Amino acid sequence: DIQMTQSPSSLSASVGDRVTITCRASQGINNYLAWYQQKPGNVPTLLIYAASRLQSGVPSRFSGSGSGTEFTLTISSLQPEDIATYYCQKYNSAPITFGQGTRLEIK
Amino acid sequence: QVQLVESGGGVVQPGRSLRLSCAASGFDFSSHVMHWVRQAPGKGLEWVAVISTDGKYEYYADSVKGRFNISRDNSKNTLSLQVKTLRTEDSAVYYCAKGRFNWNFFENWGQGTLLTVSS
Numbered sequence: 001d002i003q004m005t006q007s008p009s010s011l012s013a014s015v016g017d018r019v020t021i022t023c024r025a026s027q028g029i030n031n032y033l034a035w036y037q038q039k040p041g042n043v044p045t046l047l048i049y050a051a052s053r054l055q056s057g058v059p060s061r062f063s064g065s066g067s068g069t070e071f072t073l074t075i076s077s078l079q080p081e082d083i084a085t086y087y088c089q090k091y092n093s094a095p096i097t098f099g100q101g102t103r104l105e106i107k
Numbered sequence: 108q109v110q111l112v113e114s115g116g117g118v119v120q121p122g123r124s125l126r127l128s129c130a131a132s133g134f135d136f137s138s139h140v141m142h143w144v145r146q147a148p149g150k151g152l153e154w155v156a157v158i159s160t161d162g163k164y165e166y167y168a169d170s171v172k173g174r175f176n177i178s179r180d181n182s183k184n185t186l187s188l189q190v191k192t193l194r195t196e197d198s199a200v201y202y203c204a205k206g207r208f209n210w211n212f213f214e215n216w217g218q219g220t221l222l223t224v225s226s
Contacts, residue, residue: 001169034212034213036152036213038152043202043216043217043218043219044152044202044213044216045216046212046213046214049207049210049212049214055214085151087151087152089152089154089212089213091210091211091212094157094166094211095154095166095167095168095169096142096154096157096211097154098151098152098153098154099151100151101151101152
């Protein structure tokens with residue numbers, strides 16, 4: 001099975017910083033990669049699908065890139081409401097797998 | 108708007124069975140693959156199972172294969188998960204999640220139902 005590895009596991013940054021989270025697949029998955037945000041106590045929400053396509057309603061400061069085995073989620077200017085855990089997910093075939101999550105905190 | 112409402116969770120003893128349900132509304136249920144995803148307390152997300160739009164195809168995580176069964180009733184807009192031979196490690200919030208047509212990413216999630224397996 002394909003494993004998804006996120007880095008870092010946790011991250012502390014200041015408001016206005018550019019933040020990047022990486023997700024690596026153990027085998028190539030083309031662009032079948034999604035990113036989710038889960039705020040504390042809340043349900044996950046879809047941010048990005050097909051590696052780089054922004055879900056409707058998601059702020060444009062979020063962007064995704066990559067293909068094959070390496071992917072990134074970037075927040076161009078961190079806002080206080082971005083405090084959350086972020087997960088990548090591969091969906092090219094079953095079994096579907098998530099990364100272990102990246103917890104983002106404000107410095 | 109899309110609504111997914113799970114029910115059926117609770118406290119169950121190890122080895123017992125339970126049926127979780129998800130009532131869907133606000134979209135054409137029969138046109139979207141549907142999933143169950145779970146999250147143990149304080150842990151990450153774990154995909155559990157998927158069912159095709161017509162219910163003919165099902166796939167499961169290895170951790171639940173042979174014990175869980177996903178099903179859907181397109182006439183009633185409901186998704187179900189029959190969980191059997193429960194283990195303590197099955198304790199989690201179980202989310203019903205909607206795929207985008209046949210794409211297996213989750214564009215909508217329910218609020219979840221908590222299943223606790225404990226003696």
